[in-house]
Amino acid sequence: MRLFNRTPAEVRAAVVPPDRVLTYAHGPDGHVIATDRALYLGRLRLPWFRVDRGVWDEEGLTVVTTDGQEHRVPLPEPGRIPEAVRERVISSxxxxxxxxxxxxxxxxxxxxxxxxxxxxxxxxxxxxxxxxxxxxxxxxxxxxxxxxxxxxx
Structure with missing residues (x-):
């Protein structure tokens, strides 16, 4: 067991092992979680190699997948999610x-x-x-x- 783990239990529970939480943000429709292997938009898990890009505006995040699907997530306080999305997509x-x-x-x-x-x-x-x-x-x-x-x- 890790000491001083500040990731809430509900965030850790939403992540499929062996994914590791990098950062997360609270949204009105649930959590947005960036892990080392995927982006979680509520219950939807998108592996990084399937994410084409993330677009931010004052209302939230739009994720476009490599097959052209768009997923819009309201996220008034994104925290470090934009940085993580950019870094993980580029690294894939x-x-x-x-x-x-x-x-x-x-x-x-x-x-x-x-x-x-x-x-x-x-x-x-x-x-x-x-x-x-x-x-x-x-x-x-x-x-x-x-x-x-x-x-x-």
């Missing part, structure tokens, strides 16, 4: 490279370290490009193969 990124595909635009290739240590590659096509288009998809896959070889990942 191994490679971020933009590759033009054709005259209409390109794709961002992002490699992130998952919780289990595996590398997860994500493709982010420019607005207006259809990532399901077979021709664009083939160009993106070629670019991805080149990035994997280049970075050794």
């Amino acid at each position: 990124i191994l490679v971020s490279q933009y590759v033009p595909l054709d005259a209409r635009g390109g794709v961002r290739l992002v490699a992130r370290r998952a919780e289990d240590g595996e590398v997860v590659w994500q493709l982010g096509f420019d607005a207006g490009l259809d990532g399901d288009d077979p021709g664009l998809r083939a160009l993106a896959e070629q670019a991805l193969e080149g990035a994997r070889r280049s970075f050794g990942i």
